[in-house]
Amino acid sequence: MEVKELKDKNAEVKILDAARKIFLEKGLAGARMQDIANEACLNKALLHYYYRSKEKLFQTIFQDELLNFFNNMQEIMNAPITLFEKIELLVAKEIDTMNSCPRLPIFIMNELTQDPDSCLMKMKNMEMHKLYAKFRNEVVAEIEKGTIKKVNPDHLFLNLLAMTGYPFMAKPVVQGLFELNEDGYSDFIEQHKKDVSKFIIDSLIPIPN
Amino acid sequence: MEVKELKDKNAEVKILDAARKIFLEKGLAGARMQDIANEACLNKALLHYYYRSKEKLFQTIFQDELLNFFNNMQEIMNAPITLFEKIELLVAKEIDTMNSCPRLPIFIMNELTQDPDSCLMKMKNMEMHKLYAKFRNEVVAEIEKGTIKKVNPDHLFLNLLAMTGYPFMAKPVVQGLFELNEDGYSDFIEQHKKDVSKFIIDSLIPIPN
DNA sequence: TGCGGCCTTAACCAAATGGTTAAACCATGG
DNA sequence: CCATGGTTTAACCATTTGGTTAAGGCCGCA
Structure with a gap:
């Protein structure tokens, strides 16, 4: 029985891993069930045995990746650290996550x-708004204390997400624009991590009188 | 002859317009030739008559949109205006372009x-790197003059692109996160336009002694 | 060893999809 | 008024694709 369970799990996991890879690479419309079966070294019928349809399999993967994508945020938002530390951590961990899976954001x-409709629903389910409210409140609090400049927290947070996510979404453009090969791109991203933190935090430090 | 040419153009243009709409909406893999034909109120065979294949039709559209996407940059980079003005114009025009076609960046x-291979080639053809070099040189010049802080022009430029492009690419997330309906989203983007310019330019102004 | 139930697969199916073709259409010029 | 050229269409075709099925395999168990 143990051996069988192991095998089961392996089959299911193999499918899931293969599906993740293919879907991330080609998207829902571009992915073929046969590609996934090949990637998993299994028969196509297996996919339908474990997951009823392409759509179901996709939803399984997608839900998972969506959680993965917003996972760091959850942790960091609730950590007992300063706002600046949160910003640094958010940028660093977000970039690290994407570095290990560059196709994730796009x-x-x-x-x-x-x-987009299912998106709004999913984000409601994940209580994204409540999660973000923590960040917003902290920014507002710091502004009231006078420890940071008066900025709009929404735009601040969006800019943070933008500067961390965009370099991966626009990877081919970045490589073309700055004439970077794979190694050069990796180095660039590593610099970018520090640059973004600094950029944001500098923008928040009040002008000394 | 005039009438025929008009008709020709109308048919070709109708196909192109329809294809643009469908491809932008569903992407290459998700778009169906039949969808395009329906959208254009024409027979599917027409598409193959004017453009040999789906791939060819797609390339026509894509090349066009790529130019469209980087068009503003070209103009603004060469304009005889200050660096700060260029930044403001870049942000504003880039956002305006995407506002009129929100699916373009994604x-x-x-x-x-x-x-990505054809991307590198296309970007070489469009001389993107040469175009960007103008911006980079101006930033370096201003730094040497001491009129702006010492920053890395590559990351600066990437951040500019990121903050302008990301809000459109992540539109559903932005709407979910900040609980915005369509009107609220439009307003938010309009604010964002000003916010980003200010954010970048403020980050460049040297700290007064 | 053989029974029984879950796994796995090759073969198959119907629908969708990109693409072709041959015939009809239609304005123009002789 | 017909011949001619490009234009438009309905019907058709081959392949791909998501999905099914029935037969066999494998494993623990008696």
């Missing part, structure tokens, strides 16, 4: 764009 | 990700 955003 | 980036 995949997520593209599929969400294809089906 | 479409471009997603398709480029699907085929």
Whole structure:
């Protein structure tokens, strides 16, 4: 029985891993069930045995990746650290996550764009807004204390997400624009991590009188 | 002859317009030739008559949109205005362009990700790097004059692109996060336009002694 | 060893999809 | 008024694709 369970799990996991890879690479519309089966070294019928349809399999993967995508945020938002530390951590961890899976952000955003209604629902379910409210409140509090400049927290947070996510979504453009090969791109991203933190935090430090 | 030419153009243009709409909406893999034909109120065979294949039709559209996407940059980079004015103009015009076609950036980036090799080639053809070099040189010059802080022009420029492009690419997330309906989103983007310019320019102004 | 139930697969199916073709259409010029 | 050229269409075709099924395999168990 143990051996069988192991095998089961392996089959299911193999499918999931393969599906993740193919869907991330080609998106829902571009992915073929046969590609996933090949990637998993399994028969196509297996996919339908474990997951009823392409759509179901996709939703399984997508839900997972969406959580993955916003996971760091959850942790960091609730950590007992200063605002500046939160910003630094958010930037660093977000970039690290994407570095380990560069197609994640463009995949997520593209599929969400294809089906924005389900997006709003999912984000409600994940209580994204409540999560973000913590950040916003802290920014407002710091402004009232006078420890940071008066800025709009919404735009601040969006800019943070933008500067961390965009370099991955626009990877080919970045490589073309700055004439970077793969190694050069990696180095660039590593610099970018520090640059973004500094950029944001500098923008918040009040002008000394 | 005039009438026929008019008709010709109308048919070709109708196909192109329809294709643009469908491809932008669903991407290359998700778009169906029949969808395009329906959208254009024409027979599917017409598409193949004017453009040999789906791939050819797509390339026509894509090349066009890529130019459209980087068009503002070209103009503004060469204008005889100050660096700060260039930054303001870049942000404003880039956002205006995307506002009139919100799916453009995610479409471009997603398709480029699907085929990064052709991306590098296209960007070489468009001399993007030469175009960007103008901006970089101006930043370096201003730094040497001491009129702006010492910053890395590459990251500065990437951040500019990121903050302008990301809000459109991540539109569903932005709407979910800040609980915005369509009107609220439009207003938010309009604020964002000003916010980003200010954010960048403030980050460049040297700290007064 | 053989029974029984879950796994796995090759073969198959219907629908969708990109693409072709041959015939009809239609304005123009002789 | 017909011949001619490009233009438009309905019907058709081959392949791909998501999905099904029925037969066999494998494993623990008696």
